[in-house]
Amino acid sequence: MSRPEYEDILEGKRQYSDLGFSMEAYDPPRYKHCKPRAPEKVKEDVLNSTRVLSVIEQLATETDQSEDDLLSQARAMVEEMGHNLRMRSIRFFAYFLNKIFKALYKRIYVNGDDLEKLAKMSKDQPVLLLPSHRSYIDFLMLSYVAYCYDFPLPVIAAGADFMGMKFVGTLLRNCGAFFMRRSFGSDRLYWAVFTEYVQTLIRNGDSPMEFFVEGTRSRTSKSLSPKFGLLSAAIEPFLTGSVYDITVVPISISYDRRLEETLYARELLGIPKPKESTSGLVKARSVLQENYGNIHVCFGEPLSVRKLAEGRIDRSIHGLHPRHMSMFTSEEHTFVQHLAHQVILAQQKYMVISPWSLVAAVLSQHPQGLLLKKLVHEVVWLKKQAVGLGAFVNWPAKADPSNIVKSALELHHHVVTLGANGRVVLNLPTPTRPKMETEMARKHRLMEEAEVRLMVVTGTNQLLHVFVRVALVLMALSKDGSQTRDELFRIFGFLRRLLEKDFIFMPGQDKQDFDTAVQYLSRAHVLEERGGCVGVTDSGKKLQSFLHEMFSPFLLGYWTMCQYLLTASSDDPRGSTTQQLTRGAQDMAATLLTNGLVKRFEILSLDMLGNSITSFVSMGAVKRFKSNGHALFLPVQGEIFSLSKQIETIIAVPDLKTAVQVIPVKSRL
């Protein structure tokens, strides 16, 4: 796919009545082998499937439950799960969404030509729509876009947390949502019912199936590491030859400003989030009075699972076991993992970077704010860098850059203000005099400040995937500016592994990632060869220091976690939960911040601190084990220590020895 061509789908609808729109002819194409059936029939088919029946039979012999009992359990599961896609609801939704979207957004851009091509393809094979997930709006938006383009409405795998909401739950079901429990670990019956539900829909191609490879909404606006369960289930019909091919469509949905921005910032800090309830959404009405700018929905290059599997997977192996038994070979596991990563990388590739994101990136490096002129200058520079790396930036060519920046500021007036003095500053809570503050109050104020700062951070986050590979190369160089290629690759490899959970890298492709990054940097005259070593050019210094600033908060966060873990007594065999660890480290980070030992508020993010644990586990620096069904973690002190030391070679960290009194006695347990 070349550069996507966008059109604004709201434009035509502004003069047109919502009712008229919702009554338009809607006659989408259908998968050619589909045998149409009602949602109720789908459920029946699931309950009558060999997969479900055989699990019921097994469970009946293994446990003391009767087959009838199990069958009614299965029925309850499929009822809880099932969608109820109906034309009437679609029309209602069309009406409703049309109204709301026109109010909320200035423009909704869609690469319509590509979607039309996709509609044609959807006749030939079942389609998986795999959008990025950064807002509740995502799936509403996608169904709305589908309706606009006469594209078949998808059925959507949604988290079961919506199910609780009576009205919304029903509404969503009627619009094609089906529900998946968040965790059903070893419940074989649930797994069988769910797998069959997904697969029967794919085999028969009743509707395109939409789900989020990331598993949940990304609060940070960074892509989350993919989940493989649902994708595996969805791909399996191809592996067993039940369908000829499956088309996988990565979809990037980019927002200028998300509805839930404040909510997310609080969540990241661990300020409790309201449970998703209907009344909660209604309260959000005031949210609806704001302007949220533009949305870009980009349907990425469709991937043919068959083509991707060619030469990698021998499907004939599945001739050796009954078809209702799921079996994955290790090649197939790897294949699904790669596919999932490929999808997320493709989503990233077609993300549209909003000017706000650039503004935020510059602002995060100027905690005290800066002059508009300087800001514009920096933003223009940064834009150039991003575009050089292939990012799509929403930057009207003819517009005056300072107007672009100003409207980005305007759109985010809840976060920043352009003062009369021409200075751009964050809307931070007014400082009180520190001396008179209690510890509690200081923490509280810190969190309030963090809330605003994190909203800037989530803006920046949308940009990180563009730079991450070159940034890691440049950071690997930071100390004395020049390194042998091998050494550079080693440190790059270390950083890539360390940050694997925070950024998306294709597994096993360290070398390619490194080579492409180095190649790019050399061509851009940022790097040069100096007698067998690689070093940064003078003109490259700016990019290096900018990216260093941009990414060092992650290392700082991980380092903080290291320090926290090092204070834990190494012989305590009881272990701690992630929550205990992240909260503890967050406390420590807060202390570091209030004492002015560090400046970056990112390290308060529970998300980042959690990622550091996962990363430490996979690097062998933290041991994970189960106790009473809970995952517990234990640091391996020596490993943590050496990790911490390695990080210290890359970023500057406060000297805790001289500031030892600020380290709180470990607050956990």
Place this chain on the structure above:
Amino acid sequence: MADHGNKKDAKSRRFETILGHVSSNDGPKSANDKDKVQLKMKKCGEVKSVISKHRQEVLKWNGWGYKDSKFIINKKGLAEFVGERYRLSGMVLPSLVTWMEKNTGGDIQHISPAQPERKPEDVPEPVTNEDFLKDVSELDISCSQDPLDREFHAHGHTLHEIFILREGRFKRVPDIVIWPGSHDDVVKVVRLATKHNVCIIPYGGGTTVSGALLCPEEETRMIVSLDMSQMNNILWLDEKNLTMCAEGGIIGQDLERELNLKGFTTGHEPDSIEFSSLGGWVATRSSGMKKNIYGNIEDLVVHVRMVTPRGVIEKNCQVPRMSTGPDIHHVIMGSEGTLGVVTEVTMKIRPLPEMKKYGSVIFRNFEDGVACLREIARQRCAPSSIRLMDNMQFQFGQALKPQAGSIFTSFVDGLKKMYITKWKGFDPNELCVATLLFEGAKEEVLAQEKRVYEIASQFRGLPAGEENGQRGYMLTFVIAYLRDLGLEHYIVSESFETSVPWDRVLDLCRNVKERLTRECHEKGVQFPPMNTCRVTQTYDSGACVYFYFAFNYRGLSDPVHVYEEVENAARDEILACGGSLSHHHGVGKLRKKWLSQTVSDVGIGMMKAVKQYTDPQNIFGSNNLITLEKAKL
């Protein structure tokens, strides 16, 4: 040898009489003085074959079947089947041309003629091993180095081979054709070949569709095509045990005709029965359409003699079953001419059934049809033959409808009349037909018929008459002639088959068709291909599926290559969908590259070990199935 005491039996005597009428065989047999004892015993069973020794006198040299039978486009531009041998012979088929044009995007005006008669100089010069020739000439066994004889034995009937005959020439053909007259002749020839290091390729009916008869191009030794046609005697028939023994060269139709005269049948009816041979069936593990009653070749064979370079392999008894280690028959069956020559086969026979009745059922769609066949198989009440054609094949059958006035009235019109009320719901573009053949005692047949139609009705299937069933089976023989008509008009076509578990039948059919269509498109075929399939055999645990596939190759420089790539892709698809490499056509050279993944490396190793022991010099050097490393010679 077995006891022949029961020859005095009344039917046996009649057998002798009848054969006395027909056998006027004055061929090479008279030469076999040395085998007098053997001959005396044989005399009772000499068979006059429909096929002549020099096959090209009766058969096409560059196409399918009898010289006098073929499809032509008559002066009115309509298709006509000429000749006198078949029920369709002499009939005009008014809708065939239109159908072909519609389904392959072709135009009957575009002609791609074959080269005229083969010139002897176009056939490669023979490689001769003088010492071998000298020794052979002393044996007094019939042989020929005539180029046309040699070329005729150079091939089977894959598209590739026929295309070479029509438009090119073979790089390598047999250097001599030898017609042994008896088991002992074969022993002698094999011994000489081993002595002089000459390669032998046994030749039965020449109907193989796996490239099994092709001479390896790299073969530098002299190649003998050992034509078994003169070994076509029925040696004896044993009514007590219901077995008969015949020589390996006997052609299916001759064997059946003779047995029928005596009131028996083997019941083995591959579609190629007119031309394929008993030895060929054994060598390829063939399957006949009536296997539901009679069994496949492996169920029918009681005893085999095979001459190998190591000596003769056979069992010392003719028993229904034994537990004596791995069954050596299963090494012989499917050996595809790589281990030795099948000279004599004892096979089960059955009395001719009292009643034979055709039938047919229409289904709303292929899915219903497959579900019905599956149920019939589950209940183990499949008639002698049951075949399910998909919609395209059904329509194709319609296109082969001759002008009015024959048994061939319009199928759809007939049905509409039959089912004025029930016809609703049958979409002519979806429906499909199963053809049935019942055999047995009258009441059995009628009861079975009833049961089958009852099951069919559970799957919304309606009986569609005997005529339609019969027509289906009759067309089977004629369809093979159609490829030659297509080739005259830029249309290449081929068939291939597989076996597959029941629950994968539909998916396999759908995916393979899809693959064929897409591959053609990708390979630059300008018109959508015609692809169609039918389920031709049912088993307890699965079915045999048969595909026909054709495309118009105008605009392609190397249609055969494109064809082969597409067929390879289709085979990959079959395997991926859980199908087998072959249900009955065999491996030959065409499907060799998939054999190790099919039977595992150890499996291949075992085959090699058997080959290595039996034929270390690779005398039977057709290189089918496996390639033996040269080093060990």
